[in-house]
Amino acid sequence: MSDHPLVIFTPSGKRGRFPVGTPVLTAARKLGVDLDSVCGGRGICSKCQVAPSYGDFPKHGVTVREDALSEWNAVEARYDRVRGLKKGRRLGCQATVQGDIVIDVPAESQVHRQVVRKAASDRPIVMDPATRLVFVEVEEPDMHEPSGDFERLRSALKDQWQIENVTAGLPLMRKLQPVLRKGKWQVTVALHQAQGSDAMRILDIWPGLHEGGIYGLAIDLGSTTIAAHLCDLSDG
Ligand code: FES
Incomplete structure (x- = not known):
C-alpha cells in the first residue's frame, strides 16, 4: 500500500495524493473541494459529512479497500449517538486517509450547493405589462x-x-x-x-x-x- 494514497472526490473529480493519516477534510481543502465545515473540525457541526465508496472503480483506475479510511472514532460515535449520522456517512474532519479512496461529497455538505429558499405561494397577479x-x-x-x-x-x-x-x-x-x-x-x-x-x-x-x-x-x-x-x- 502506498504511503501517499490517492484520494478522489466526486462529483468534482478532484484528486490528489496525501500522506497516510491525513483527515479527509484537510485533503478536500488542499484540493479546493467544496466541503463544508462550520466547527473547524471539532466534530460538532457535521457539515463535513462525506460518503466513502468501496470496491473497484475502473473509471478512476483504483480499487478501494474496506480499510481505506481510519476506523469509526469516538467523536463520530458520539455524534451518531446524539444526533444521528446517515448510514455510510463519515465525518470528513475525523476520518483519515489510509489507502486509495473515492469520496462523494453529498449536496448538503457542499458550501455552494443550490438552495431553494422560498416556499411557493399562490398569489394572484394582475397582468399589466409595460x-x-x-x-x-x-x-x-x-x-x-x-x-x-x-x-x-x-x-x-x-x-x-x-x-x-x-x-x-x-x-x-x-x-x-x-x-x-x-x-x-x-x-x-x-x-x-x-x-x-x-x-x-x-x-x-x-x-x-x-x-x-x-x-x-x-x-x-x-x-x-x-x-x-x-x-x-x-x-x-
Ligand atoms: S467540521 Fe464540523 S463536524 Fe467535521
Missing part, C-alpha cells in the same frame, strides 16, 4: 395624399387601437419602410409605455402577425441573492 404587441393595418401610400410611413402607422394605431402620442427611435425608422412592404401593410408593433407616462414608444416592428411571443425578465437584486423571473408578457 410592453405589449399590437397588430395594425396601415394605409397604403397614395400619390394624391402624400404622407410618410410613420405618419400612417401612427394614424392606424389611433384609429384601430385609440393609441396616441406614439414615438419611435431611429433604428425603428430604418426598418419601418421594408417591414411595411414585406407585411403588405399589415404589421405587429411592440409598444412600450413607461410608468406614469402617457407616451408610447415603438420598440420593434414585424411584418404581418408576429407569433414569436414577447417576454420580460424581472430581476430581484438582493444583498446575497439575485433572482430572475422570465415571464411571458402575453399571458403572464
Whole structure:
C-alpha cells in the first residue's frame, strides 16, 4: 500500500495524493473541494459529512479497500449517538486517509450547493405589462395624399387601437419602410409605455402577425441573492 494514497472526490473529480493519516477534510481543502465545515473540525457541526465508496472503480483506475479510511472514532460515535449520522456517512474532519479512496461529497455538505429558499405561494397577479404587441393595418401610400410611413402607422394605431402620442427611435425608422412592404401593410408593433407616462414608444416592428411571443425578465437584486423571473408578457 502506498504511503501517499490517492484520494478522489466526486462529483468534482478532484484528486490528489496525501500522506497516510491525513483527515479527509484537510485533503478536500488542499484540493479546493467544496466541503463544508462550520466547527473547524471539532466534530460538532457535521457539515463535513462525506460518503466513502468501496470496491473497484475502473473509471478512476483504483480499487478501494474496506480499510481505506481510519476506523469509526469516538467523536463520530458520539455524534451518531446524539444526533444521528446517515448510514455510510463519515465525518470528513475525523476520518483519515489510509489507502486509495473515492469520496462523494453529498449536496448538503457542499458550501455552494443550490438552495431553494422560498416556499411557493399562490398569489394572484394582475397582468399589466409595460410592453405589449399590437397588430395594425396601415394605409397604403397614395400619390394624391402624400404622407410618410410613420405618419400612417401612427394614424392606424389611433384609429384601430385609440393609441396616441406614439414615438419611435431611429433604428425603428430604418426598418419601418421594408417591414411595411414585406407585411403588405399589415404589421405587429411592440409598444412600450413607461410608468406614469402617457407616451408610447415603438420598440420593434414585424411584418404581418408576429407569433414569436414577447417576454420580460424581472430581476430581484438582493444583498446575497439575485433572482430572475422570465415571464411571458402575453399571458403572464
Ligand atoms: S467540521 Fe464540523 S463536524 Fe467535521
